[in-house]
Amino acid sequence: MPDPNGFLRYDRRLPARRPVPVRISDWREVYPPAGEELIREQATRCMDCGIPFCHDGCPLGNRIPDWNDLVRTGNWDAAVESLHATNNFPEFTGRLCPAPCEAACVLGLGGQQPVTIKQVEVEIADAAVARDGLRPRPASAPTGRSVAVVGSGPAGLAAAQQLARAGHTVTVYERDDAIGGLLRYGIPDFKLEKQHIDKRLAQLTAEGVRFRTGVDVGVDVTAEQLRAEHDAVLLACGALQGRDTPETPGRALRGVHQAMAHLVAANRVVAAAGDGRPAPATLPDGTPIDAAGKHVVIIGGGDTAADCLGVAHRQGAAGVHQLDLYPQPPTERDAARDPWPTWPWLLRNYPAHEEGGERVFAVAVQEFVDDGTGQVRAVRIAEVTVEKVDGRRIVTPLPGSEREIPADLVLLAIGFEGTEQQPLLAQFGVTRNARGAVDARPDWQAADGVFVAGDMHRGASLIVWAIAEGRAAAAAIHTYLGGVGELPAPVDPARQPLAAR
Numbered sequence: 001m002p003d004p005n006g007f008l009r010y011d012r013r014l015p016a017r018r019p020v021p022v023r024i025s026d027w028r029e030v031y032p033p034a035g036e037e038l039i040r041e042q043a044t045r046c047m048d049c050g051i052p053f054c055h056d057g058c059p060l061g062n063r064i065p066d067w068n069d070l071v072r073t074g075n076w077d078a079a080v081e082s083l084h085a086t087n088n089f090p091e092f093t094g095r096l097c098p099a100p101c102e103a104a105c106v107l108g109l110g111g112q113q114p115v116t117i118k119q120v121e122v123e124i125a126d127a128a129v130a131r132d133g134l135r136p137r138p139a140s141a142p143t144g145r146s147v148a149v150v151g152s153g154p155a156g157l158a159a160a161q162q163l164a165r166a167g168h169t170v171t172v173y174e175r176d177d178a179i180g181g182l183l184r185y186g187i188p189d190f191k192l193e194k195q196h197i198d199k200r201l202a203q204l205t206a207e208g209v210r211f212r213t214g215v216d217v218g219v220d221v222t223a224e225q226l227r228a229e230h231d232a233v234l235l236a237c238g239a240l241q242g243r244d245t246p247e248t249p250g251r252a253l254r255g256v257h258q259a260m261a262h263l264v265a266a267n268r269v270v271a272a273a274g275d276g277r278p279a280p281a282t283l284p285d286g287t288p289i290d291a292a293g294k295h296v297v298i299i300g301g302g303d304t305a306a307d308c309l310g311v312a313h314r315q316g317a318a319g320v321h322q323l324d325l326y327p328q329p330p331t332e333r334d335a336a337r338d339p340w341p342t343w344p345w346l347l348r349n350y351p352a353h354e355e356g357g358e359r360v361f362a363v364a365v366q367e368f369v370d371d372g373t374g375q376v377r378a379v380r381i382a383e384v385t386v387e388k389v390d391g392r393r394i395v396t397p398l399p400g401s402e403r404e405i406p407a408d409l410v411l412l413a414i415g416f417e418g419t420e421q422q423p424l425l426a427q428f429g430v431t432r433n434a435r436g437a438v439d440a441r442p443d444w445q446a447a448d449g450v451f452v453a454g455d456m457h458r459g460a461s462l463i464v465w466a467i468a469e470g471r472a473a474a475a476a477i478h479t480y481l482g483g484v485g486e487l488p489a490p491v492d493p494a495r496q497p498l499a500a501r
């Protein structure tokens, strides 16, 4: 029985972030552990609602009121069990998820403060590691069936773990030199230290999952070879085709890059250097792509842009502007537009924003300005209005509003256009749809015996959706292979986030 008055006694509180001057001098995570007393207090705020809307916000169907109450009563082992029953990697979602569950929490009704669900989650996840070091749970007997998973992001890894635990022989193929997908080289260490991935990989390895890095499926090994070696294939190749702006004058100048080029280069340096202050980042061809001493302009308003901002601060940028096409969002939920319990359009202040930089809203780049040597020296922007006409976005510059912002390094973080066009697609007989994603039938097959999950299927999304789709695709593969019983399938391919319209 939960404490019915907990939310009346305690306000929502999160642990203090590490001080800005300290944290931008290293690459460690921004949040320190919360401490047991604070977490038990915050878990006490959960009312164990008769209809827990937090469940509907979470595609994994996490048993949130159950583990909140187990934490409240100090029953950590049971909380760990309950959390892992629906989520393979709560240490990732607890650190990185924007927490649609919190937006749907009943305590958030009427502008009140929801339960700190995500913080409770990460504390349980870390307790699991501290208690038994992520004890492997290998299958009791092999099924003799074999599955190839292509792509080692959260979708591929969740599917691999589910299938291995069900007794199938699973091999994960990854073209990169390390496992983890965007968690590894896309998301910086100050959001997710890579030790968390490595601990989980040790568990998967002990459960029998085989990893093959440096294998570009479709190039180094053909679809035909993979299909001959395995009984089923799961494609979980992500949505890594970065959106570009080739029509903007000056796009080809030196110093104008895709955001991911900057992030991956920076994260690789951190990976090589450990905790120390690393050497400057470079592109694979040796071109420097480091923000040190530079005026940086980041174009875009999402996760990728915020990550570039945090990286630029840590690299020692002289100044950073972050440009957004859209007007500044409200600081409180607009109930007419996004009624509770849907995900609200709000001004989101990531930790990187309190570290510095200036945000500029409702502007669009008109030109990347040449310094006369082929290097960018500024961006020329105009204030704009944006409207949707027949589903198309119309951006209109306001006459006379143009101005220049100094820029030595420009990073395009303007979204993704779906999964990359690559040889693997035709070889497996699958195609990209209008959004650049690969459609799945209701049983997650994109072609006979070829399943698809994660961003590759959904388009650029969230880790929690990737894990949910990986679990669901694993359940479908298990059935396809004639496995005994059913694996949990939290979502179907048509499932969408909670929305009012």
Ligand SMILES: Cc1cc2nc3c(=O)[nH]c(=O)nc-3n(C[C@H](O)[C@H](O)[C@H](O)COP(=O)(O)OP(=O)(O)OC[C@H]3O[C@@H](n4cnc5c(N)ncnc54)[C@H](O)[C@@H]3O)c2cc1C
Pocket: 096, 097, 098, 150, 151, 152, 153, 154, 155, 156, 173, 174, 175, 176, 180, 181, 182, 183, 186, 187, 191, 215, 216, 217, 218, 236, 237, 238, 239, 240, 263, 303, 304, 307, 422, 424, 453, 454, 455, 456, 460, 461, 462, 463, 464, 466
């Ligand atoms: C910069 C950035 C920050 C983000 N921050 C957050 C966040 O804070 N919270 C959140 O919830 N989400 C965040 N996201 C989104 C999240 O990372 C993705 O939704 C998630 O990683 C998708 O998982 P996935 O397994 O589908 O694909 P990915 O993680 O993209 O992994 C796909 C993998 O497939 C591999 N691959 C592709 N083709 C082949 C091939 N032919 N052969 C072998 N391997 C191949 C790729 O190398 C890659 O490793 C962020 C995304 C970006 C870009």
Ligand code: SF4
Pocket: 045, 046, 047, 048, 049, 052, 053, 054, 055, 064, 065, 068, 104, 105, 106, 107, 115, 117
């Ligand atoms: S909606 Fe909020 S208060 Fe209700 S059960 Fe979920 S976390 Fe607890």
